[in-house]
Amino acid sequence: MEAASPTRAIRADARRNRERVLEAARACFAEHGRIAQMDDVARRAGVGVGTVYRHFPDKASLLEALVAERFAQFTALGREALEHEDPWEGFSAWLFACGELQAEDRAFCDSMAAGIEPEVVFEIAERSGLHDVNQRVIDRGRRAGVIRKDARPEDIPVIMGGVAATALSPKAKLGWGWRRHLAIALDGMRAPAQSKLPD
Amino acid sequence: MEAASPTRAIRADARRNRERVLEAARACFAEHGRIAQMDDVARRAGVGVGTVYRHFPDKASLLEALVAERFAQFTALGREALEHEDPWEGFSAWLFACGELQAEDRAFCDSMAAGIEPEVVFEIAERSGLHDVNQRVIDRGRRAGVIRKDARPEDIPVIMGGVAATALSPKAKLGWGWRRHLAIALDGMRAPAQSKLPD
């Protein structure tokens, strides 16, 4: 039904500009979070705002595209984690790696933490195969006896969302650091469990 | 230097209105988060916007006042926790209680999670004595051998910030729930530690 239009293909310059816009958006939003402005993205990309809007109907779509990229990375890393000989090491190193990517991306963090339109985020995670990977990683860990029995795949996004919130805080203050936060949560996920999880 | 003005005392209606505004603000912001509008607060309080502004110079101040109230509650609960016979029970029940309060308050959650002006939040925590209580609760737990040795008082706000982020998500989705998140983190704080925390 969705046949390629019979007319001319997408113009080369259009394709190039789309790439530029995405790249500029990555940089702007990573640095300033979702408050970065469309005009800034356009300027950084060296195009007019109009062009940005031709490629992405609105700001939300642009942000979405970026989140999708990140999720794809997480998924890829997760697949590798499944190959790791030590299920626990694979699991924890994976989350630290995702944390590293997150921490560099303010917009991603506040999308996750303050969770604008979680429905959409959920769908993207589904589409990118992230849910599936979460499921497998948790299963593997539980079977190996290194992850607590009552752990669930959804615990991963919950934890990472929390870590994202921490990553948003100015690092200096209190000497926090998302790594410490993640380390605590990971200990909480480890078998043997010290308590029973609600739900 | 800050002597009471020698002129008439604050008018009774002014005091009453201030209270109304605070109450309305509590309700509006709790429900909609910090995006709730000043006009809504005013309407709900049954006063004009001007009145809101006479009592609080700007939106930030109003939010701040509310956050301060919350922190004061946390502090009070924390002091009670210190009296609990079981240091672990005192600690964990305390955080669940705080979570309960948080979860009902969207504005508080997004202040904590997306952390607008963390400097200010920090200062309020200091003033309300929350930092002090955190310190004591952790110390007590560590001495009793129920909290991991490498835990630090700052881990508490970090964890609760993460929980706040979770509380912001629509509960239905994925069957999450901040309680589960907190439970995991608490297990991570418990002695004996399974790993060494970074930093």
Added chain:
DNA sequence: GACTATACGGAATCGGCGTTCCGGTTGTCA
């Protein structure tokens, strides 16, 4: 080289929201 569908740029538009302002009201004190 001529032609046209596509793209482009960026000024102008539009809507939302915090904040200000001032004429009118009301509590308080003598």
Added chain:
DNA sequence: TGACAACCGGAACGCCGATTCCGTATAGTC
């Protein structure tokens, strides 16, 4: 009761940033 300072309401203002619009430029085709 009168006078005045303290308050009040809410219309109007100003800023800011997303989005639109349209005249112009250009890739791709014949």
